[in-house]
Amino acid sequence: MREIVLINITGEDRPGLTAAITGVLARGGVNILDIGQAVIHNTLSFGILVEIPHSAKASSVLKDLLFTGYELDQQVRFTPVSEADYQQWVGGQGKPRHIVTLLTRKVTAEQLQRVSSITAQYGLNIDHIDRLSGRMPLDTPDERGKGCIEFSVRGEPADPAALRAEFLSVAQELNVDIAFQQDTIFRRNRRLAVFDMDSTLIEAEVIDELAKAAGVGEQVAEITERAMRGELDFRASFKERLALLKGLSEEVLADIGAGLRMTEGAEFLFAELKRLGYKTAILSGGFTYFARQLQDKLGIDYVFANELEIVDGKVTGVAVEPIVDAQRKADLLRQLTEQEGLRLEQTIAVGDGANDLPMLAIAGLGVAFRAKPLVKQSAKQAISTLGLDGILYLLGYRDREGRD
Template sequence: MREIVLINITGEDRPGLTAAITGVLAQGGVNILDIGQAVIHDTLSFGILVEIPHTEQASSVLKDVLFTAYKLDQQVRFTPVSEDDYQQWVGGQGKTRYIVTLLTRKVTAEQLQRVSSITAQYGLNIDHIDRLSGRMPLDTPADQGKGCIEFSVRGEPSDPAALRADFLSVAQELNVDIAFQRDSVYRRNRRLAVFDMDSTLIEAEVIDELAKAAGVGDRVSDITERAMRGEIDFRASFTERLALLKGLPESALEQIGASLRLTEGAELLFAELKRLGYKTAILSGGFSYFAKQLQVRLGIDYVFANELQIEDGLLTGVAVEPIVDAQRKADLLRQLAEQEGLRLEQTIAVGDGANDLPMLGLAGLGVAFRAKPLVKQSAKQAISTLGLDGILYLLGFRDREGTE
């Protein structure tokens, strides 16, 4: 007759502990059914689910484990597990798994309580909790912190739409981001990332900056806002705004290009994506003059943006066809994925405006970055609290895995 026992060991972490405990189990001919270990602030929590082939061996094996743990200054708890309970546990391994990712400047107990309560409310069980962000000094300025906690959950949500709505509501209330995505083989195997440019890779809408130089800033800015909110068609708004720039000297482009600032986290994100073997692209309704500057600066592989028509050193107020609008962005994403031999599930798309929604919906991971409310509600995922490098956390990337 066999026995199944869950062994829990806690205490100060020290080298050789795992080898010592498993060595005792090895001498008893024990089979390992499950094992897990975590260390928090040098305190160990170690669990082993074992099958002891013969009942008469159990007492001797467990006594040896207890003695070895005592010598290592560890506490031990033994919990018998019935075969029925074990078989029920085995039967649950086929259940769907999801990843819930909490992103914030500073992790608080309230944030974790609200996220864990929502997962429980919709029938999801938390299997693992991991900190992906690095260790933060206590005196880190509030606007410079980076916190990310990843929950691995099991089950099928009773109402996926309501679950997402609750996560979005909590995210807005507590000024955090909460991502919810299926845990699949593609999550850590994506290989193409495409980005909008204006207000995504750079902290400006270039057409608004050009409009200021042309003396029509307020008129163009108002149209831009309405377009980004999805109140008016992008192509129509683009044509209207561009016409107002007619006669602007070409020299203004250089001045504006020199003043553009990268979005927080952009350089780190692209450095890591390149190191991980990703192909990257700009798919922008903005202008290629500025996109090509970013291409050089960030090492981007592809650029698709609108070409300004210039005659006699002056902008004509029109762009060279084809215009990169919402549909073309989605088409280009599909085209690039096919060109690179990738499935769409292996792609990432990032943008902030309504004209980005088709490509965000098409990509395996679509991220609305510091986006307007309509876009945040419609996109699969959203990041507003951290910089662009927060996207790495959605891939399961840990800060300690970085180049620094």
């Protein structure tokens, strides 16, 4: 008669502990049915589900384990498991799995409580909880903090849209970001990342900066804001704004380009993507002149943006076809995906405006970054709390895996 026993071991972590425990089990001819181990602040939590072939051996094996645990200053607890319960557990494998990622400047108990309550409410079981972010000193200023907790959950929510809506509501209330993704083979196997430029890679809308120099700043900024919110057709609004720049001196471009600031985390993100073998691209409704500058700084592979036509040293105000609008961004993403021999599931798209939504929708991972409310609600994922490097966490990246 066999026995199934769950063994829980807790105590101060130390080298050789796992070898000692499994050595006792090996001498008893024990089969391992499941195993898991975690160390938090040098404290070990070790669980092993075992099958002891003969009940006559069980008492001897468990007694030896208790003695070994005592010698290693560990607490050992045994829980019998019936065969019926074990079979029910086996029957649960193959259920859909999802990843819930919490991104925040500082992790709090309230954030974890709200996330875990929502997952339970929608019938999802939490299997694992991991910290992806690095260890933060206690005196780290909030604006420089970076925290990420990843939940691996099992099950399928009855209403995924309602679940996402609740996560979005809590995210806004607590000033955090909460991502919900299927845990598939593609999540850690993306290979192409495409980005909007203005207000995504850089902290400005270049056309607004050009408009200020041309003396039509307020007029153009108002049109830009409405277009990014999705209230105006991007293509028409782009032509309207560009026409207002007619006569602007070419000399202004260099000054504006020199003053553009890259978004927090951009340089680290692109360095890591390059190290991991990604191809990267700018797909922007902005201007090639400025996109090329970013390409040189960040080592970006492809640039697709709008040409700023200049004749006799002056901006003509005429749009050069083809205009990179919402549909063209999506078409370019498909084109690059095919060109690189990839599937759309292996792509990442990042943007902040309504004209980014089509490419965000078809990408394997579509991220609305510091986006307008309409875009944030419509995109698969959203990041507003951390910098661009927060995207790495959605891939399962751990800070300790980064470059020194």
